[in-house]
Amino acid sequence: MHKKIVVSAIAAIAALSAGLAHAESPWMVRARAVNLDWDNKNADNLQNAGVGDVSAKKRWIPEVDISYFFTPNIAAELVLTYPQDVDIQTSALGKIGKVQALPPSLLVQYHFTELGAFKPYVGLGVNYTIFTKKSFDTALGTVSVDRASFGFAAQVGADYKLDKNWSLNVDAKYIQMDTDVKLGGSKIGKLDLNPVTWGVGVGYRF
Template identity: 50%
Template sequence: MTSNDIARAIVAAAALVAVSTAEAADLPTPQAKAPIRAVANRSPWQMRLRALGVVTTDSGRVDGLPGSDLSFSDTIIPEFDISYFFTENIAAELILGTTYAKVHGGGSISALGEIGKTWLLPPTLTLQYHFTELGAFRPYVGAGVNYTVFYNQSGKTARSLDVKNTFGVALQAGFDYMIDDHWGMNFDAKKIFLRPDFDANVGGAGVSGKAKLDPWLLGAGVTYRF
């Protein structure tokens, strides 16, 4: 191969490299995929919508009537709650819902039958610890306070019924199973220690006593994390 042949080969190779470089420069630059939102940047707000079973303890007394007892109706209601996460493990939850209870006489006053009916609004605030080491399965436990407002009360065999608003202690356990970053399924159980005083008028006589409701709140529904 002559020196002229070598020169022509070098020139051809250089031209090929230049063309390849220009074509590569014209290709669109691959775009990096958007990173999944970091845990630290997640919204602290969460909400749930649940079907809630309110299962009461059938117990109570009318003062001055030995052997008297009370029983209360159970209900299923819709319930809404809002949670705020201070950290990924620590959150506060406020539940909102309303229900009613029919009050029946028991024991020595069972002949009274349905004494009356009351609606109740039991907002409950709990502080929770969420376990986050189990992937999509997020169990939690909590404890807090309840304040129950009794309203729209009416007597039946009693001429009147007045159940007093009262505070109670709440214990809680449950779990979320997260389908993705936002949506999940929830099961929750709360025990509220709720024992209000009441006054009633039965047969023209004023009576008073204490209702031991102590309801279980058993809920299942959907979770949305903002």
């Protein structure tokens, strides 16, 4: 009787172990090349400052995200990059300098899993951008921006599974991001950056 119980227990443990071995890991890492397409809308008219419209220059940046799947459908994604140089230019003076921005985002996603290897998703979350180099000198004086920006982020994307671990990824996000622009310490307007990001990359689930 005891032998049957031991054998049954060993069989149950073996079956459970096999099931865990074949279950997908809850962790996924993606690496993307992302184009930052700034909205560049000004909340205030900057013409009276003699610099014209202020805008940020579009650019490509690297991006890494770490995702944790609570269920096959629900995941949280932390989007990271290193501090990025953002060129600031004006319609009157051209490029007048640059600031550095660190824009991590945290999103909650819903993944659609009924389409086989093709797995689209949508996400909603927050962005917190830290401007680490906030000011620069121009012929008109010192131009500076606020220390940080906080806003919502929305996302659509899709993974295409190549095998158990690797996948291809496409991703688009809209991020609320704005900052006050100051000249010599006095506010001359607000720069509504609000970028749309378009990214392509690869994912690895482990």
